[in-house]
Amino acid sequence: MIKILRPILRLDASLSNRLRLRTDNRLVWGIVAILAHSGDSWLWLAGLLPFWLFGSAEWHNRINFLAGGIVFLAILVLGIKFIIRRQRPPGEWGAVYRNTDPHSFPSGHAARAGLLIIMTLALGPSWLATILIIWAPFMSLARIATGVHYLSDILAGFLLGIGIGAVLLQLQPVIISWFPYMFY
Numbered sequence: 001m002i003k004i005l006r007p008i009l010r011l012d013a014s015l016s017n018r019l020r021l022r023t024d025n026r027l028v029w030g031i032v033a034i035l036a037h038s039g040d041s042w043l044w045l046a047g048l049l050p051f052w053l054f055g056s057a058e059w060h061n062r063i064n065f066l067a068g069g070i071v072f073l074a075i076l077v078l079g080i081k082f083i084i085r086r087q088r089p090p091g092e093w094g095a096v097y098r099n100t101d102p103h104s105f106p107s108g109h110a111a112r113a114g115l116l117i118i119m120t121l122a123l124g125p126s127w128l129a130t131i132l133i134i135w136a137p138f139m140s141l142a143r144i145a146t147g148v149h150y151l152s153d154i155l156a157g158f159l160l161g162i163g164i165g166a167v168l169l170q171l172q173p174v175i176i177s178w179f180p181y182m183f184y
Contacts, residue, residue: 114161
């Protein structure tokens with residue numbers, strides 16, 4: 001099995017290296033770094049908080065479901081990372097990721113993007129789904145450009161997020177019945 005994967009992993013590393021950004025243009029690097037961080041789970045959970053605080057009961061339910069999906073997916077991705085144990089690409093940037101989460105496969109950021117897109121398409125608002133569809137590829141490419149992920153990490157993460165988002169939406173009535181205190 002390892003012999004079959006070696007050429008694929010070499011190609012993946014080669015393609016990822018071509019997408020890597022040089023650090024000599026500080027303005028471009030800064031923009032890409034911000035974009036790479038924009039998929040952080042804590043940022044999304046914090047960003048949902050004002051909508052939950054000032055939104056209607058209907059929005060509380062949607063945000064609780066979305067936040068629960070984000071947390072569930074983060075735990076799932078972390079578990080997969082510790083089973084696969086693929087090291088991040090070599091590099092300096094992203095010390096917080098390299099120190100707290102040294103494994104790269106699958107990308108939690110790309111998985112979160114896929115989940116957010118699928119769930120927002122179903123739960124609304126449509127303007128946010130449109131923004132997410134535009135944002136996700138740029139954020140995901142920024143993760144490769146800054147050297148914290150390989151291309152295959154991003155693709156696998158995105159597909160995982162889409163799949164988990166679709167499953168959660170199908171299970172929404174069951175989830176609500178299991179955790180009624182989270183929904184009104």
